[in-house]
Structure formats: C-alpha cells, structure tokens
Amino acid sequence: xxxxxxxxxxxxxxxxxxxxxxxxxxxxxxxxxxxxxxxxxxxxxxxxxxxxxxxxxxxxxxxxxxxxxxxxxxxxxxxxxxxxxxxxxxxxxxxxxxxxxxxxxxxxxxxxxxxxxxxxxxxxxxxxxxxxxxxxxxxxxxxxxxxxxxxxxxxxxxxxxxxxxxxxxxxxxxxxxxxxxxxxxx
Numbered sequence: 375x376x377x378x379x380x381x382x383x384x385x386x387x388x389x390x391x392x393x394x395x396x397x398x399x400x401x402x403x404x405x406x407x408x409x410x411x412x413x414x415x416x417x418x419x420x421x422x423x424x425x426x427x428x429x430x431x432x433x434x435x436x437x438x439x440x441x442x443x444x445x446x447x448x449x450x451x452x453x454x455x456x457x458x459x460x461x462x463x464x465x466x467x468x469x470x471x472x473x474x475x476x477x478x479x480x481x482x483x484x485x486x487x488x489x490x491x492x493x494x495x496x497x498x499x500x501x502x503x504x505x506x507x508x509x510x511x512x513x514x515x516x517x518x519x520x521x522x523x524x525x526x527x528x529x530x531x532x533x534x535x536x537x538x539x540x541x542x543x544x545x546x547x548x549x550x551x552x553x554x555x556x557x558x559x560x
Contacts, residue, residue: 468500
C-alpha cells in the first residue's frame with residue numbers, strides 16, 4: 375500500500391509542476407512589455423525609450439525636448455530620434471512648439487534636424503500662427519531655424535507659401551526666401 379501511495383505521488387508531483395509552469399508562462403505572456411526591434415550594427419551603444427531633455431536658462435526651462443525613442447551609436451554625436459516634440463520658451467514670448475516624426479538631435483551642441491516621413495513637420499509659434507514644412511534644422515550658434523524645401527505658414531488672416539524658411543525665434547523674424555505666394559483676407 376505504501377508503494378502505491380509513493381508511486382502515485384511520483385506522477386502527481388511532476389504533473390502539478392508542469393501545470394504550474396504552464397500557468398506562469400501564460401500569465402507572463404499577458405503582461406509582456408512592448409519591445410522594439412533594434413538592428414545591431416556592431417557599434418550600437420544605447421537605445422532610450424521616452425527620452426526627455428530639459429535645457430535651462432538660469433532657473434527657467436528654455437528647451438523641453440521629448441522623443442518616443444532615441445538610438446545613440448558609439449562614437450556618434452547625434453542621437454536618432456522618433457516622434458519628436460520640442461518646446462522652446464523664449465523669455466517673455468509665446469512658446470514655440472515643433473513636432474515631427476524622425477530626426478537627429480545633438481545633445482552637446484543643442485542642434486537638431488527633424489524631417490517628414492509621412493506627415494509634415496509642424497511648428498506652432500503662438501498668436502495663431504502655424505508652419506508646416508518637410509524638414510527643420512535648428513542651428514544653436516545662429517539661434518535660427520532653417521527649412522530647405524516647401525513651407526506653408528498660416529496666420530489668422532493670411533497664408534504664405536514658398537520655399538526655404540529662415541526664422542530667428544528669439545527676435546520673431548520669419549523669412550520665406552523663394553517662390554513666395556501670399557493670400558490675405560479681412
């Protein structure tokens with residue numbers, strides 16, 4: 375009789391262990407964290423999800439730079455960023471907000487390049503003025519935004535279209551340099 379009880383447990387214990395393993399694996403599959411495929415190039419250094427960089431001017435936030443994810447390669451100065459939102463807060467002026475799908479950001483030089491993938495790069499500069507363009511480059515040393523392509527600028531009572539935007543966001547001076555068309559209304 376004791377041999378029957380022992381042989382019964384020899385089969386029951388492994389069966390219960392197997393059931394427990396299946397339950398744990400099933401439970402973990404429901405709790406999976408979203409992961410992204412990253413191509414290994416041999417020199418890949420870091421991948422960051424939900425990147426946020428805040429740059430201060432004195433005690434005030436001057437730049438708030440956010441990206442869904444960033445890849446920083448070894449020996450490269452630029453991070454490759456996706457789903458970017460950049461808010462620049464000039465002292466005393468309305469915030470300038472830029473959104474784009476893909477680009478590069480250099481943390482050391484505070485320069486960036488954002489380009490269109492499927493949707494235009496959007497810039498909101500306050501007072502109801504919006505800009506759409508295919509790409510935007512921020513040059514920190516000149517304190518200017520440049521766009522090398524078509525530009526659509528819409529205000530409350532006007533629309534400007536053309537090519538090659540140059541904007542100094544500190545002074546509020548925005549220039550469209552080529553093929554300019556303007557529509558004004560009352």
